Amino acid sequence: MAPLFRPRTNALTVVFLVGVLALLVAISVIAYVVYRSPYQTDAGYAPEQPIPFSHQHHVGGLGIDCQYCHTSAETSDFAGIPPTRTCMTCHSQEWTNAEMLAPVRESLSHQEPLAWTRVHKLADYTYFSHRAHVNNGVGCESCHGRVDKMHMTVQRQPLTMEWCLECHRDPGSELRPQDKITSMGYSPEDDAIPGHELIDQYDINLDHLTECSSCHR
Template sequence: MQIFRPGADTIARVLLASCGAIPVLLVGLAYGIMSSPYATGENVTPNQPIPFSHEHHVGGLGLDCRYCHTSVEKARFAGLPPTETCMTCHSQLWTNAKMLAPVRASLAQHKPIAWQRVNRLPDYVYFDHSIHVAKGVGCTTCHGPIGQMRLTRPAAPLTMQWCIDCHRAPEKALRPRDEVFDPKWSLPKKQEELGRKLMAEYHIRVDHLTDCSVCHR
């Protein structure tokens, strides 16, 4: 007497294979979600109290990044401009513009503008703007085509893998120091050749750049 149907063996094999495949698929799905823009916030534009346009101020007027981000060359944080920096121009230009009302209120009330952070790293990650700038890493390398952004958005995932890829092969991104703040700078055809030359000039060694203590202190 036959207890199992002829296809039972096939069904059993499929079920056994599924038991092994499903955990792998779930791990892959979780990894995909965590590295997706949904989790990293890449290309997601946060709401700001003022619709500040880098396209206008940087790409159009040609303001240097350091005019607003004054500590980028000497500190971990690039810094946000105080209201007085905004009012250097806007006490004379667009003085009654409705969109600039929060700027005028900030100055009158002596309260800083509540900007929303665009690029955010976990608290357990150590990142120093000054060392990257000093070693020839340009603003657009991490922040994307900032001079073309009407509203600022994250242009890179800023994941651990993304950072490690650059630390393993910095020659792919390095540029001359006098080009670091140029939003229109683009990679030359022989970038890796230039990058290796700059690595030697800037005394960059990759043998320790992926040590845990470099980013986790």
């Protein structure tokens, strides 16, 4: 009986199939890389603001603590954006006539809040709480990066579900003592208490941290 394909056709078919397979793999790899890239996840997002407020000057330079301006991080789901009068505690004396600060003075005299553009924003179907993290040993730096070095505020982390879960599965190495929550440039080796011991100290219940209902309620 004659073979269905001659040997030469067989070889060509194999080359063709291998080529198609390689192309499919290449397409999936590219799709995956684009899907995971900062472009897709908003990491690196730094929108224009009404005033060039600089964390580098105020935190890195002047040494003002995060909670002086973001007063509700410890007590509520939201860290909060400071009202204009917080700025005026200093700027009624410092740089009072600077052109750059005109919008601050206008906001005060018209009693209208400054229109800051949001940098971080999770989808509405996700529940997030600052209080739950800040009171359980997770520092601002773990999620927002070196804010003390930012001129423009920029989103450093992807804020995807996978990113949240990576820490929720094993938060030990990310934890710090309560007095270091707003510190920048902290490294766990600086402290005598290792992170995994802090899990007990903060009484963190690891079981429910990866349950869907913790973040989607």
